[in-house]
Amino acid sequence: MTPPPSGPVCAGASQYASFPTFSSYVRARGPVLLRTARSLTANPSDAEDLLQTALAKTFMAWERIEDHRALDGYVRRALLNTRTSQWRKRKVDEFVCEELPEPAGLPEPDPAERQALHDAMWRAVLKLPERQRQMVVLRYYEDLSEAQTAEVLGVSVGTVKSAVSRALGKLREDPELTPVR
Numbered sequence: 001m002t003p004p005p006s007g008p009v010c011a012g013a014s015q016y017a018s019f020p021t022f023s024s025y026v027r028a029r030g031p032v033l034l035r036t037a038r039s040l041t042a043n044p045s046d047a048e049d050l051l052q053t054a055l056a057k058t059f060m061a062w063e064r065i066e067d068h069r070a071l072d073g074y075v076r077r078a079l080l081n082t083r084t085s086q087w088r089k090r091k092v093d094e095f096v097c098e099e100l101p102e103p104a105g106l107p108e109p110d111p112a113e114r115q116a117l118h119d120a121m122w123r124a125v126l127k128l129p130e131r132q133r134q135m136v137v138l139r140y141y142e143d144l145s146e147a148q149t150a151e152v153l154g155v156s157v158g159t160v161k162s163a164v165s166r167a168l169g170k171l172r173e174d175p176e177l178t179p180v181r
Helices: 008-015 024-040 043-060 066-090 112-125 131-143 146-153 157-173 173-180
Strands: none
Touching: 024 043, 024 066, 043 066, 112 131, 112 157, 112 173, 131 146, 131 157, 146 157, 157 173
C-alpha cells in the first residue's frame, strides 16, 4: 500500500494542518482504512486492491476536498462505491467440479403409476363401511381436522379418531394396496 508521491499536485493541500500531504494521511490512517476495506471483501488481497482504488480516487480529489477532517468519511464512501461498482460488474464464473452441487432428487413417478395407485386407493376406500369411509374422505381427501370432521358428521372427536384408526388398519390390510407398501 504505497501512497502516490506528493509532488506539485499536492502542493495546495499543504495549507491544511491535520494532514498536510496525501502521503502523511495514508501513513496515518492506512491501517484503519484497510480494516474497513477488509470488512467489505472476503479476500485480504481484494481488500488491499479496493483500498488502493479508493485512495487513488481520493488522491485525484485531494485539492477539491475542503474539510480534511472528514477525509475518513470521504475514503469510506469511495470504498463503498468502488465495492458496489465491482459487485455490479462481477463476472459469474463456472467451475468444473467432480460432483454436482445439487442433490439428486427423486425421479418423478410415472403419471400412469400415480393414477393406478390413486385408483387402487379409491377402490380400497370404497370397500370401507359408510361411516368410516365418510370420516376418511373428510380427513384425508378434504383435509379437515378431527374437530371439523366431528362437527360435520355430528359425532365426538373421539369417535372420529377411533373410526379413522380402524379404517386405516383395514386399508393397510387391503390386498390391492399390498404392492404399494
